[in-house]
Amino acid sequence: MIRNSNKIITIVGGGNIGSSWALLFLLHGYRVSLYDKHREVHSKSKKSIVRGLKLFKQSHNLDSKKIRAILYEINYFEDLKEALHDTNYVIEAINENLEDKINVFKNISQNVGKDTVIASSSSFIPISKISEKTINKQRCLNLHPGNPPYLLRFAEIVPSTFTSKKTLDRTKSLLKSIKLHPIILKKEIDGFVFNRLQGALLQEAYSLVNEDIVSASDIDLLVTSGLGLRWAVLGPFETIDLNTKGGIENHSKIMIPFYKGMFPKNKNNNFGKKAIKRVILERRKILPLENLSKRISWRDRTIFKLINLLK
């Protein structure tokens, strides 16, 4: 079998995240070598990939013949070296244990060409720690998908100070080729962006339950019938930009003081002026004020469609 080495992706770890990566790459014409030292994981992983392919049947126009053909493109290995043969992009997706990750990164780096990118799917541990013992750290970064990874449409790319531009660029192109939006962090931060935003909301949600203000199920209902509907269509900044007459400039004058009063000060930058100024600048570049009402009509039509779909 001749393998196109430009198209081989090696996934290290066959759990939920690893199998999801494999599914996404298979769907977009890549070959996948999946390593997991546990044989029983191989069959579980294969089953979940078959289930996943069925989900994409319509959207990717797959019949059973095509599905069989796709399944030929993944090979399972119990031996790491074999799984790394001819690869030029490796994604680690083992459990969230720093020591294990350090060791597996070191092993990978000893068995691939010096240009092969090694990415970690870790959702919390920064790459600077994980790549401690890796040869050629400039080819390492965090590549954090959402969960379920085969459904959410983005992945976070988090470089360390030593990650090369080439590594970053290759990762960006790779993500685009599997139809994920690359969200590039400019530097490392605990929890990255996705889990920091989720965590901030969860912290408040748990606090409201703790104070006996509202039930957990009412919080869930309020989000699915309100906040989440909006955030599926508009991000948090665009939401407030469209919610206030005169846009986010006025939101910052009218609403931010209220929000400030609600929360204890957070690291001396509680709704800091610098950030507010930056966000306003960005928003006005993306959407001039005179187009606000047009965008509001679009928002309404889109949320409306979404409600009809979900009911």
Place this chain on the structure above:
Amino acid sequence: MIRNSNKIITIVGGGNIGSSWALLFLLHGYRVSLYDKHREVHSKSKKSIVRGLKLFKQSHNLDSKKIRAILYEINYFEDLKEALHDTNYVIEAINENLEDKINVFKNISQNVGKDTVIASSSSFIPISKISEKTINKQRCLNLHPGNPPYLLRFAEIVPSTFTSKKTLDRTKSLLKSIKLHPIILKKEIDGFVFNRLQGALLQEAYSLVNEDIVSASDIDLLVTSGLGLRWAVLGPFETIDLNTKGGIENHSKIMIPFYKGMFPKNKNNNFGKKAIKRVILERRKILPLENLSKRISWRDRTIFKLINLLK
């Protein structure tokens, strides 16, 4: 014209929120008396209601004849007393100014029967302050819709310590009759639940921009392509319940320590044990562990449909 007084809702204030309330009630067979002292607001409001009705044309099976008939059911008043004639439910939707609200509540209470409920649409100011000079405070509460109010599917009901059960029950039924989920807060808290959850996420989002971690537009993209997609389908608690093998019990063991480390302590109840225990109990009542994987398949299919709709 004979008016069915059980069906008359008076809206005080003809801006965006007031007109949206009017639209919702009109759509569900109510008569609306809308008061605004500014005549020019009346015509603006009428225009926005006509625009709104067109949005609901398909879902509510409206032709132009029906729309004309619906528009007969709303009357505009420059005189508060007249607008309050025969009403049994009043919703205040004037600007967020405490003094103005106190006065308008006092005026309303002097001109309606003692059983007429008076609700405030305020998103921030608690009813205990607003109803300071109101006769019969037990019929007052906050009734806070999302924005856009004619689209989001919920409203927050916030009683004060003196709000009667009858007032609460009538408000709950009223909301259900216009197809909104009533989210009942057990007690007053600044910003209620909706804006506290939104504010917590915004605080973190602004902080990430302030620290130069990520751009505002990438935060928006990450939310629409990830967090928001999930939160339109599952609330924050159900999300983490389905995201972790073994459910939210395991999430609290594995992930909460990470989240705790990310944020400064928040009012001594940073992911408090009492709240975690309560949420687990609630979740297991709603969804037994053995049904988790079935629900995960449902989540995947639903998010998938949503992605196809939004792309």
